[in-house]
Amino acid sequence: MNFDLTDEQVQLQDAVQRWVDKSYTFDHYRATVKHGGFDRDNYAQLADLGLCGLLVAQDHGGLGMGPVEAMLVMQALGAGLVLEPLTHTFITSSVLARFAPSDLQARWLPGVASGETLAVLAWQERSSRYRPEKCEAKAAPSQQIYALTATKNIVQAGDQADAFIVPALLDGALALFWVESAASGVQTRGYLTQNGSRAADVTLNQTQATLITRDGLAALELAIDVGLAAACAQGVGLMDKTLRLTADYLNTR
Structure with a gap:
């Protein structure tokens, strides 16, 4: 080699x-x-x-x-x-x-x-304990798009990002979605992490999202x-x- x-x-x-x-x-x-x-x-x-x-x-x-x-x-x-x-x-x-x-x-x-x-991955939840298959976020179809309800924690530069990649449950299985930060229902709370970088907690409330893939676990x-x-x-x-x-x-x- x-x-x-x-x-x-x-x-x-x-x-x-x-x-x-x-x-x-x-x-x-x-x-x-x-x-x-x-x-x-x-x-x-x-x-x-x-x-x-x-x-x-x-x-x-x-x-x-x-x-x-x-x-x-x-x-x-x-x-x-x-x-x-x-x-x-x-x-x-x-x-x-x-x-x-x-x-x-x-x-x-x-x-x-x-x-x-600038798009960042928003996947961690307080109850998931770093287990990617454990997810409480929900997605529901809404007029040919999807509506997401979720709270994601420690999202790197989450209050500065233009978009998020978000895992959520769709029909009982994990899927991955693209969410624009300017979309209605997006709220962020930014803070410094221990190494001085920026992170945020991101809350989505019936926020419009685009489906990336239904093979969410493999993608995550x-x-x-x-x-x-x-x-x-x-x-x-x-x-x-x-x-x-x-x-x-x-x-x-």
Whole structure:
């Protein structure tokens, strides 16, 4: 098995690392935390680097890359303590590409790739205890669309997002829906998390939604897998940076 990176992968990682070193210093991180844990300008800069479209097919304005490139990017961002939720952009891209009908992909993926649309996964509920199959949110058909009633907790950048991917029960089975944050019945309560990033509790009250897939559990498991892999890559980047800083400090003593 060959673990060597291609020239393109090295260039991608180097470009992200240069952006972190230049534009996301520790002082910048602290300022972002002080101002609420999310900066749309930072997210726009990630989009300018092409990162929001990393996993989006070229037909929809993305780069059409894969999980190796995504993990290299997250490793570089982890080393810089970057708070903006690019992980959720990767989740959105993966779920829509795998499970959404082609017309919905054409409608939403270009905005995700350009950074114009920030969509995040809203799946956790207080009673679920991290079990994806346990869900109290309900969906009901309503004039060729669906109406969702749900409360989702610890939604990353939930009060800043443009849209949500929401699991809910439809006819007794888990399905996945797309909900725009501007839709009627959406309420959010934002707060800082322990690492300084922003999250929110999101409440939906008979909110209009579009069905992504009735194969909700498989889609949600994919989303969680992508998120876990990204978190691990961030952790590797952070640990590597911490090790290098520690070694540099000891060498100067």
